[in-house]
Amino acid sequence: MKARNIVLIILGLLLVVLIYGPILSKGQGPKTKTNTESATIVPVIKAKNQTAQVDFEAYGQVTPYTEINVVFEVQGKLLQGDKKLKPGHSFKKGSVLYSVDQSEELYAIYARRSSFNAMLVNLMADIELDFPQELEKWKNFIRQIDDRKNLPELPSFNSDKEKRFINSRNIATEYYSIKSAETRLSKYIYRAPFDGTIVETYAEEGSYVSPATSIAKIVKTGDYEVKVPIKKEELNHFTNAQQLWFLAPNKDTVGTGKIIRTSNVVNQQTQSIDTYLSITPINGHKVYQGDFLNLSCAEKLEMQTVTLPHTAVVDNNIQILEDSLLQTVNVRNMGYKGDSLLIAGIPENAQVLCSFLQNASTETKYEAVEK
Structure with a gap:
C-alpha cells in the first residue's frame, strides 16, 4: 500500500511537469545576441x-623622305651597272645603277x-660662192664633228640670208633631230640621283624591260x-611644344623631332591626324627605315594635380572616404604621367x-588603409 502511494505521487509530479513546463518556457524570451558590425577595409591615397x-x-x-622607283623610258635588254645590286646594297650619287643595251x-x-x-661637205661649194666670209666658220664646224661624239654647237647665223640658205638645205632640221636622238641615248643609262640604298629589286640582269617598267626601289640614305x-x-600640345623627343620601345631617347607638315584630313582608320616629322638622331643612335618610335612632349600644368592610378577614376569621377562613408566627387583629368593620371x-x-x-552603398561604413 505504501509503495502504491509513492508511485502515484511520482506520476502526479510528472503530469504537472508535462502540463506546466511548456507554459513556463514560453514566458522566457530568447537570449538576444549583440552583433558588432565590422567596417570594410579599403586602400586609399592621401591627396x-x-x-x-x-x-x-x-x-x-x-x-624614307625620298623614295624612288627606278624606271626606264626606253626598252631593251637590262644590263648590270657599276656593280650587281641586291636589296640592302648601298650606292653613291652618280654611279651607274642599271643600263639598257643601246647598241642598235x-x-x-x-x-x-x-x-x-657629208651633207655639210657637199654644201661647202655653195657657201664659198654665196657666203665667202662664213666659209671658215663652217669648215671649223665640220672638223669638230666626230661620229662617236655628240655634235658640237651649231654655228650662229650672221644674216637672215645665211639662215634661210642653211634651213633650205635641211641642215638645222637634221642637226636638231640628231641632238634629240643623243638626248634619248642618255636614257639608256640610269645614274644614282643621290647616295642611297636598294630597298627592292623587280628585274634581273638579262631580262627585257619596257618603258615605265619598275626595275628597283631606292631610298636616300639618312633622309628619313x-x-x-x-x-x-x-595635336596643339605637340605643335606648341618647345621640344619633341623620339623614344625607342625600351624608352631610350633616340632623337629629336620637328614637325614638317600636318594633314588637313582625318585618317579614317585611326581617326587621328597624320603628322610628319623630321628626326635627328642623338647619342650615337641609328635610325632605320621601318623603326617604330614613340613621339613624346611635356607640358607644365598651370593647375595643381594629384597623381592617381587609372583604376581610381571612372567617367571623371573619384570616390573619397569621409567619416567612414563614401562620397563621389567629379574631377578633371589633366593628362598622363607614365601609367598614372593627373587629376x-x-x-x-x-x-x-x-x-x-x-554600385557601392553610401550607408556602408569603410575603414581606410593608406598605400
Whole structure:
C-alpha cells in the first residue's frame, strides 16, 4: 500500500511537469545576441596637390623622305651597272645603277652623224660662192664633228640670208633631230640621283624591260621622316611644344623631332591626324627605315594635380572616404604621367580610393588603409 502511494505521487509530479513546463518556457524570451558590425577595409591615397607636367605621347613609324622607283623610258635588254645590286646594297650619287643595251640605237646615231657630215661637205661649194666670209666658220664646224661624239654647237647665223640658205638645205632640221636622238641615248643609262640604298629589286640582269617598267626601289640614305597619327585633341600640345623627343620601345631617347607638315584630313582608320616629322638622331643612335618610335612632349600644368592610378577614376569621377562613408566627387583629368593620371579638383588631404567601387552603398561604413 505504501509503495502504491509513492508511485502515484511520482506520476502526479510528472503530469504537472508535462502540463506546466511548456507554459513556463514560453514566458522566457530568447537570449538576444549583440552583433558588432565590422567596417570594410579599403586602400586609399592621401591627396597631395602638386604642380606637375603632363606627358603626351604618340606612336609612329620611320619612313624614307625620298623614295624612288627606278624606271626606264626606253626598252631593251637590262644590263648590270657599276656593280650587281641586291636589296640592302648601298650606292653613291652618280654611279651607274642599271643600263639598257643601246647598241642598235648607238650605231644608228653614228650613221646619222656621218650622213650629216657629208651633207655639210657637199654644201661647202655653195657657201664659198654665196657666203665667202662664213666659209671658215663652217669648215671649223665640220672638223669638230666626230661620229662617236655628240655634235658640237651649231654655228650662229650672221644674216637672215645665211639662215634661210642653211634651213633650205635641211641642215638645222637634221642637226636638231640628231641632238634629240643623243638626248634619248642618255636614257639608256640610269645614274644614282643621290647616295642611297636598294630597298627592292623587280628585274634581273638579262631580262627585257619596257618603258615605265619598275626595275628597283631606292631610298636616300639618312633622309628619313616619321609618320605619326596624333589625336585631334592633343595635336596643339605637340605643335606648341618647345621640344619633341623620339623614344625607342625600351624608352631610350633616340632623337629629336620637328614637325614638317600636318594633314588637313582625318585618317579614317585611326581617326587621328597624320603628322610628319623630321628626326635627328642623338647619342650615337641609328635610325632605320621601318623603326617604330614613340613621339613624346611635356607640358607644365598651370593647375595643381594629384597623381592617381587609372583604376581610381571612372567617367571623371573619384570616390573619397569621409567619416567612414563614401562620397563621389567629379574631377578633371589633366593628362598622363607614365601609367598614372593627373587629376585636378581633389580637396587637399582627401582620402581617395585606389579602385573605384561600382554600385557601392553610401550607408556602408569603410575603414581606410593608406598605400
